[in-house]
Amino acid sequence: MKLSGWGKYPVVDCRLSQPRSEKELADTVITSKSIARGNGRAYGDSALSRTNTIDMLKFNHMLSFDPTTGQLVAEAGVLLSDVIAAFLPRGWFPAVTPGTRFVSLGGMAAADVHGKNHHIDGSFGNCVDWLDVMGPDGKITRCSRTENTPLFEWSIGGMGLTGVILRIALRLRPVETGWIRQTTHVAQNLDAAIDLFEKSLDATYSVAWIDCLSTGNALGRSLVMLGEHATRAEMPVKYHATPFPSVTTQKLSVPFNLPGFCLNQYSVRAFNALYYWNGKRGDPTSYVNWNSYFYPLDSVLEWNRIYGRQGFAQFQCVLPLDSARSGLSEMLNNISESGRGSFLAVLKRFGQQHSRFSFPMEGYTLALDFPISDRSVALIRKLGQITADYGGRIYLAKDSIMDAQSVRTMDATRVDEFESLRQHNGAAQRFASAQSERLKL
Amino acid sequence: MSNGGVLILGARSDIALAVAHSYAALGHPIQLAARNVQTLQTEKEDLEIRYQVNVSLHNFDVLDLERHADVIEGLPELPEIAVCAVGVLGNQESDEKDILAAAQIMRANFEGPASILAVLANRFEQRGSGVLVGISSVAGERGRATNYIYGSAKAGFTTYLSGLRNRLAKQGVHVVTVLPGFVDTRMTEGLDLPPKLTAQPSEVAAAIVRATRRQKNTVYVKPLWAFILTAIRLIPESLFKKMNI
Structure with a gap:
């Protein structure tokens, strides 16, 4: 089916799969070259794959919340708008947010999004405690700053090219008002x-x-x-x-x-x-x-x-x-x-x-x-x-x-390291987007 | 309306879960009833974390009529609203040849739902309040070659709901019949559905909440369906029997 990013350019004819369980997800990952897609808010072709675009929006459960630390564990298809709807009334707000709340948590981690507070709080990755990532063999690995560290570090901002981000533990910030x-x-x-x-x-x-x-x-x-x-x-x-105004019913729409x-x-x-x-x-x-x-x-x-x-x-x-x-x-x-x-x-x-x-x-x-x-x-x-x-x-x-050439000129060392990591763990054979193919990542 | 409990029968379906989210968001405690209900643990936790309401799980097999009274007895409280989202599409072509399979489809879509709603209707009548919501189908409005097994059971269910409504109207109990039309769910995955006639589960849920609040009798989720069905009902049978629709 024809898909595009938020910019409506480019439009790519993609095979779309919509797994509902880890098993269905693993089955689709191990059979075709794939990229995970969240809510389609990347502007270009980051979440488009001709061979297998995996719609992650069915993985949309919140799994636990610890009100003492503000840590929320949720599946990657949960939208930031849902997190805000659930937790702002309780005095919690995303520690880092991009300019739209209609992003999936998986997409936020994969793009390592930033907000207007980057100069103080850094990017989204800073408030992520751990990730569960499904690798090229369909197995799920938990990774964090202390456990499977390379996978964690390259998955944050790795544009879904290290595997499919399945679950995220993120910390919210306490706020007194909205x-x-x-x-x-x-x-x-x-x-x-x-x-x-x-x-x-x-x-x-x-x-x-x-x-x-x-x-x-x-x-x-x-x-x-x-x-x-x-x-x-x-x-x-x-x-x-x-103190915590809610979103009023949205009537404006193009x-x-x-x-x-x-x-x-x-x-x-x-x-x-x-x-x-x-x-x-x-x-x-x-x-x-x-x-x-x-x-x-x-x-x-x-x-x-x-x-x-x-x-x-x-x-x-x-x-x-x-x-x-x-x-x-x-x-x-x-x-x-x-x-x-x-x-x-x-x-x-x-x-x-x-x-x-x-x-x-x-x-x-x-x-x-x-x-x-x-x-x-x-x-x-x-x-x-x-x-x-x-x-x-x-x-x-x-x-x-x-x-590909311009990106390599800007970022030669990082691109090379990323490539060798992906070759080494088999991700290069299993995960690719229209963008990664264009840029030869 | 105070925040009474909402019972959802056949809670595993996409529509049922969307209804659970809509009512939980309004602060109602939720009772999820389904077969192998322990597999809905993740859904329960998700609802509890998001909306801070109590969610209880109840084993319920629509075909096990003998246990239906026990299922209702086992609830933490008699719900204010009960939504029956049980439905099995079956496979028309193979069920035409397999009479027992066809009978199962009819039982799961009519006999079973009617039985559990009968138990609830009696309890609600006794109490003098409550809302029963039955999710039926536009397939029950006229028999078609491609889905008359499912459709005839839904026709029975629709008629049953209208009878219940008539009986309970004077007893303070309201009955809503929902005819969703096409819905983008697991049941219809892989079917090529016209987008203008296809609702999202969340739209069905919103329609149910609205219909319950406004005491509507029969609701279509996409209004276009009302016109289509009127047109379909008006086609003379002599012509209809030769058509492929």
């Missing part, structure tokens, strides 16, 4: 934005939204948004009745694929300018509920349809701290010149990261998306080139465009 105290700062240009990030390293959450079409002295002008979990005591009285011409440089420019001025005018401090703060796009179900039927491509890179300013300027110049304004451009400071194959490194990450076209693809390749030049790397969970 509200975030947000402060918004205006940065006139990229330098100012980076200065703001560097000054705000003790803020729990930080992220910047960049107007990609600004040029010259205003290149990289942005809104830098900082956030803290609000305590009960500080909450305005009007919120006391709802009902069909919009025609491609709806998004062009003029509409994006207008939107960006509006967003920027709106942010500049408003009260700098406000209380925002968890859902609008962390998952603004989730409230528009199927927002990926705004890019039309042909889909869109994401580009996300990270540049090391010392080359970030110059590298990002070069990228923004290229984007601005191309006039292919990204609808969403997000800048974020990463903290230190110690992991084998995960995306983050200490520095700055820039995320953009573009409607698919030859010119966008050329621009993304160019941005990939700049990433490599400045010693950065790209995020596999977003990628659908790069080629």
Whole structure:
């Protein structure tokens, strides 16, 4: 059946299997070259396999919860939205969350996702205590920082290429409320934005939204948004009745694929300018509920349809701290010149990261998306080139465009080690995605 | 409605589990009844962790009529709502030749569900409150060559439910008949179903919760089914017998 990632590009004709038990899962793993798929939120082809795409959503049970430590053990197909629905009312929130709550826990571990608190709490892997991984022989191995360590370290961020992640033990963070105290700062240009990030390293959450079409002295002008979990005591009285607001019924949804011409440089420019001025005018401090703060796009179900039927491509890179300013300027110049304004451009400071194959490194990450076209693809390749030049790397969970050579240029040592591990334990013969084949991982 | 218990008969099916999630999310204690019920331990723990409600497991074989009264006696409390999700599709082609197998299908879809609901109906009537929900099938609305064994049993069950409703209406007990149409479940896995007529188990569950709250009598999950069935019923038999639908 025809499947794609969240970006609706590429569309691949995949054989889909939907196992319901460990035995059915093992049977399908040992008979064909496979990749596990969670809720399909990777943007490109990370969770697509022509020969066997394994739908993991039937493995969706929560298995145990320890209220003294906040450790939740759950099957990989459980969605983060379910975790929040179950535990936020009890005062627990994911320690690390990506920008959508409609991800599976297995997908979160496989992509080692990050959130707005990476500079403090690191990536998702940091709050994972152990994993159960089904290997190429259909056997399940429990791995952690102390047990079967290599399998654990390479599976976090390993894009499902070390085996099928079946169960996860993760730690949640205690919170007093479901509200975030947000402060918004205006940065006139990229330098100012980076200065703001560097000054705000003790803020729990930080992220910047960049107007990609600004040029010259205003290149990289942005809104830098900082956030803290609000305590009960500080909450305005009007919120006391709802310390843990629930998601209201979602009515907004993009009902069909919009025609491609709806998004062009003029509409994006207008939107960006509006967003920027709106942010500049408003009260700098406000209380925002968890859902609008962390998952603004989730409230528009199927927002990926705004890019039309042909889909869109994401580009996300990270540049090391010392080359970030110059590298990002070069990228923004290229984007601005191309006039292919990204609808969403997000800048974020990463903290230190110690992991084998995960995306983050200490520095700055820039995320953009573009409607698919030859010119966008050329621009993304160019941005990939700049990433490599400045010693950065790209995020596999977003990628659908790069080629094997560029990824190897960015990440030769890690790719080689990953390859030899996969050869050594037989994973290379059993696990592959359309992406891993494209990138020769 | 207070948070009375919800009994789910035939609890292993996808629809049954979706119903369990919907009611547990509203804070109702859940009673799961099925054969080899200990294999539902993971489902029990999942429900308890997610919704912090009590979930109890009860062995229940729909074909073992003699034990049905005991099953109900063995519940921690007489439930407020009982949902019968028992159903076996069978294999029409082979069951046509195997009369005993066909009889089993009829018993599992009609006789057994009717029996357990009879026990519950009497207890609910005595108490003067409660809701019985029977999941029947659009297949019971007209006999078709491709599924009349299953369909005729469901027709019996639908009629039984409507009779119960008539009997209990004056006793404070309400009966809901659910006709889900196609549902994306293990039962229909591998069948090529039209997406517009196919519901997810969670939609069926939501429809059941809604119908129970609003005291609806017969509900279709996808409204289009009501039109289709009206049209199918209107086809004269002389024509219908020659059709392949």
